Amino acid sequence: MSVTVVRNGQVCSSTGVVNADLVIEGEYISSLVEPGTPVEAAAHVFDASGCLLLPGLVDMHVHLREPGDEEAEDIRSGCAAAVAGGFTDIVAMPNTHPPQDSVGVVEFVREAAARAGLCRVHPAGCVTRARAGKELAGIRELAEAGVVIFTDDGDPVRDSRIMRRALEYVGFLGGLVADHCEDTQLTDGAQMNEGEVSGWLGLAGWPSVAEEIFVARDILLAEYTGSRVHLQHLSTAGAVRLVRDAKARGVMVSAEVTPHHLMLTDEKATEYDPVFKVNPPLRTAADRAAVRLGLADGTIDIVATDHAPHTPENKEEWTEARCGMLGLETALPLVWDLHRKGDLTLERLVDAMSSRPAHLAGLEPRGPLAAGQRADLCVFDMEHEWVVDPSGFHGKSRNTPYEGMTCTGRVRYTFVDGRPVFHADEKVGENKRPGRTAFLVEEGVASEGPTPRMPGRKK
Amino acid sequence: MSDYSASSDHVPAGAMQEISNHPRSLLAMGDLDVHRLGEILTLTQEFRSVLRRPIPKVPALRGKTIANCFFEDSTRTRCSFELAAKRLSADVITLTEKGSSLSKSESLRDTVRTLECMGVDGFVVRHHASGVPARIAAWVDHPVINGGDGAHEHPTQALVDLATLIEKWGSLAGARVLIVGDVAHSRVARSNVTAFTLAGASVSVCAPPTLLPPGIEGWPVTVSEDLDAEIPEADVVYLLRMQQERIVDDPVVPSLCEYARGFGFTEERARSLHSEAVVMHPGPMNRGVEIAASVADLPISLVEKQVSNGVAVRMAVLYLFFAGIP
Numbered sequence: 001m002s003v004t005v006v007r008n009g010q011v012c013s014s015t016g017v018v019n020a021d022l023v024i025e026g027e028y029i030s031s032l033v034e035p036g037t038p039v040e041a042a043a044h045v046f047d048a049s050g051c052l053l054l055p056g057l058v059d060m061h062v063h064l065r066e067p068g069d070e071e072a073e074d075i076r077s078g079c080a081a082a083v084a085g086g087f088t089d090i091v092a093m094p095n096t097h098p099p100q101d102s103v104g105v106v107e108f109v110r111e112a113a114a115r116a117g118l119c120r121v122h123p124a125g126c127v128t129r130a131r132a133g134k135e136l137a138g139i140r141e142l143a144e145a146g147v148v149i150f151t152d153d154g155d156p157v158r159d160s161r162i163m164r165r166a167l168e169y170v171g172f173l174g175g176l177v178a179d180h181c182e183d184t185q186l187t188d189g190a191q192m193n194e195g196e197v198s199g200w201l202g203l204a205g206w207p208s209v210a211e212e213i214f215v216a217r218d219i220l221l222a223e224y225t226g227s228r229v230h231l232q233h234l235s236t237a238g239a240v241r242l243v244r245d246a247k248a249r250g251v252m253v254s255a256e257v258t259p260h261h262l263m264l265t266d267e268k269a270t271e272y273d274p275v276f277k278v279n280p281p282l283r284t285a286a287d288r289a290a291v292r293l294g295l296a297d298g299t300i301d302i303v304a305t306d307h308a309p310h311t312p313e314n315k316e317e318w319t320e321a322r323c324g325m326l327g328l329e330t331a332l333p334l335v336w337d338l339h340r341k342g343d344l345t346l347e348r349l350v351d352a353m354s355s356r357p358a359h360l361a362g363l364e365p366r367g368p369l370a371a372g373q374r375a376d377l378c379v380f381d382m383e384h385e386w387v388v389d390p391s392g393f394h395g396k397s398r399n400t401p402y403e404g405m406t407c408t409g410r411v412r413y414t415f416v417d418g419r420p421v422f423h424a425d426e427k428v429g430e431n432k433r434p435g436r437t438a439f440l441v442e443e444g445v446a447s448e449g450p451t452p453r454m455p456g457r458k459k
Numbered sequence: 460m461s462d463y464s465a466s467s468d469h470v471p472a473g474a475m476q477e478i479s480n481h482p483r484s485l486l487a488m489g490d491l492d493v494h495r496l497g498e499i500l501t502l503t504q505e506f507r508s509v510l511r512r513p514i515p516k517v518p519a520l521r522g523k524t525i526a527n528c529f530f531e532d533s534t535r536t537r538c539s540f541e542l543a544a545k546r547l548s549a550d551v552i553t554l555t556e557k558g559s560s561l562s563k564s565e566s567l568r569d570t571v572r573t574l575e576c577m578g579v580d581g582f583v584v585r586h587h588a589s590g591v592p593a594r595i596a597a598w599v600d601h602p603v604i605n606g607g608d609g610a611h612e613h614p615t616q617a618l619v620d621l622a623t624l625i626e627k628w629g630s631l632a633g634a635r636v637l638i639v640g641d642v643a644h645s646r647v648a649r650s651n652v653t654a655f656t657l658a659g660a661s662v663s664v665c666a667p668p669t670l671l672p673p674g675i676e677g678w679p680v681t682v683s684e685d686l687d688a689e690i691p692e693a694d695v696v697y698l699l700r701m702q703q704e705r706i707v708d709d710p711v712v713p714s715l716c717e718y719a720r721g722f723g724f725t726e727e728r729a730r731s732l733h734s735e736a737v738v739m740h741p742g743p744m745n746r747g748v749e750i751a752a753s754v755a756d757l758p759i760s761l762v763e764k765q766v767s768n769g770v771a772v773r774m775a776v777l778y779l780f781f782a783g784i785p
Contacts, residue, residue, distance in 0.1 A: 189708070191589075196674025202589040202610030202646060205673055272590030273597075316568050319588035319609070 009048030056088025056376030061304035068097025081395030086378030101126035148362035181214035237290035274321030309397030502775035539769035617654035632659035640699030
């Protein structure tokens with residue numbers, strides 16, 4: 001069995017952050033040892049000086065665009081972006097073309113992910129057939145194929161009766177319904193957050209209440225049916241308050257927030273650069289403060305990127321442009337910034353970006369790094385300063401709202417099942433396929449343990 | 460010229476931020492400071508006298524080519540820009556959405572870059588979506604004049620209105636302007652609030668709450684819902700167009716008839732104006748809705764004066780923004 005040592009790092013362990021060398025045997029962490037301890041038969045040694053070793057990150061909300069929109073992203077390029085961001089597991093949203101509402105499409109996504117051999121991809125299933133909102137998708141067959149998260153993301157489940165039945169039926173099969181909360185009658189034609197900025201720019205507004213009405217509805221339906229519900233990309237202070245109150249009552253609700261709603265506000269729309277157009281829209285500074293606080297106090301369970309690649313043609317002019325922005329390759333440095341400034345504890349950061357989303361998505365438990373655990377690692381160079389330059393991104397698209405921003409901290413290595421799948425300083429080799437990092441390996445990700453398993457992988 | 464007594468600290472934040480980004484373009488009223496505004500109004504006077512000559516033409520822009528990009532229907536603005544360019548001896552190409560490759564789904568960016576490659580020296584842009592002139596200004600190397608974008612701004616209309624009032628009164632300092640109607644969807648309202656404020660007038664706005672934009676409390680205006688109380692106080696009543704389409708998409712008012720009862724400028728309301736007061740409308744008017752047919756034709760109405768000032772004002776703008784460019 002091959003032995004790998006990650007030396008001189010600071011390890012997020014069950015006893016807090018410790019200086020240790022981390023030894024990997026095969027797919028598992030075999031031990032944490034004193035820095036510099038000789039390790040017999042170490043075939044690979046990685047230097048993690050100045051780095052924090054985190055459990056592999058999990059993103060519950062990624063748009064991989066394949067099948068259907070491969071010009072913006074495909075499964076391989078999306079996985080490359082994920083591992084470059086320290087993610088070892090991502091949940092692929094089902095609004096592909098065709099949508100992931102059948103086992104065939106779900107299997108296609110898994111097989112493409114296995115061929116890419118970078119991170120694990122967990123396809124979400126549609127709540128309704130063809131995401132049309134009219135009838136439930138084949139939820140049992142999807143659940144039997146290992147799908148855990150069900151969502152019509154991009155759209156809400158508009159019909160309250162269908163949402164009620166989905167909550168009951170998905171819950172009974174052990175899955176989790178994730179809703180994109182938007183009253184689309186209130187957002188018809190909307191372009192950006194409704195407020196002082198939209199009023200002056202003359203762009204139709206997306207009122208915060210359109211999100212909150214659906215947050216409230218979903219909470220009430222979950223409470224009434226005794227089901228779990230997951231609320232995607234919360235963006236308003238009112239939504240945070242509703243979730244906080246619901247949790248205090250014991251409602252089984254979980255929620256996510258994106259890095260962009262944690263970092264940016266609707267003031268960014270002033271130049272009409274559609275890279276800042278996103279659904280839900282960037283909100284006010286007060287909303288941003290509320291989601292930060294909600295994340296810090298656990299009202300908002302997790303950070304999820306809502307990574308949404310788009311081609312330049314679809315991001316030309318504000319009104320015609322599609323909604324969405326990239327997230328995978330910048331998420332951790334941005335959330336790290338909240339931690340550095342004292343707005344988020346390290347424990348909450350690790351929980352919100354790794355353990356908690358793994359739990360919600362039904363993955364193998366993960367948490368502080370310890371012997372015996374699967375060797376899924378994000379090695380994060382805490383003090384490394386870099387300027388966001390989309391031309392260096394590993395994904396296919398360039399629609400990042402952070403171009404030119406200086407970040408502190410960057411992912412140096414990502415390990416999946418003990419294998420290094422990303423190395424920040426070794427760029428695309430000449431005889432490698434474009435967009436690939438030198439360390440990206442040919443064979444599939446050997447994932448034995450996690451549920452759901454990835455079928456069709458190669459040994 | 461007269462005193463425009465600036466109070467630029469009242470210009471809304473959104474407008475102010477646009478100043479520095481494309482200094483060679485006119486994208487919003489906030490791009491102009493008092494000095495620049497004075498230049499435009501002085502030039503307007505000069506071009507007004509040019510237009511009274513037997514041959515109303517000067518060679519000021521000879522050799523320049525202006526692309527008049529009207530991606531939304533327009534009579535007044537398109538024709539007055541075209542005429543203004545011709546009176547300045549510029550070459551003009553006029554592009555509309557229907558007659559261009561945009562109808563073959565060519566991207567907007569490719570369309571304007573194509574024009575630029577042909578040697579265009581400047582653009583006038585009208586579009587149904589807010590922000591398109593700003594985007595185009597970011598894509599091309601030549602100045603862009605906003606000819607009206609969505610519900611954002613229509614700066615040359617505001618300049619026309621200022622020129623019309625200043626021609627009449629010499630100054631707007633201390634004047635009280637009452638803007639009535641659909642401010643939420645009006646690019647004219649946004650530009651005119653900035654323009655009137657910059658010229659030293661105080662602005663109040665009167666409309667049902669469904670027609671007020673979010674965040675208007677941050678604008679340099681006072682808001683009232685009682686039209687009849689406001690009219691006797693006003694020196695200028697500025698009526699905005701009330702569009703039938705608005706009601707179909709979104710029930711902002713139950714009917715145009717009901718709007719006319721509450722906010723239409725009727726003969727009876729016109730009688731409560733003081734003797735020096737005037738009425739303005741950017742056109743096209745819906746007679747019988749926001750303005751009674753008979754009021755539109757009274758001597759207190761400056762509507763036709765506004766239109767006839769359109770050419771001279773746009774000559775001034777084209778000259779100032781396009782004459783100096785290499």
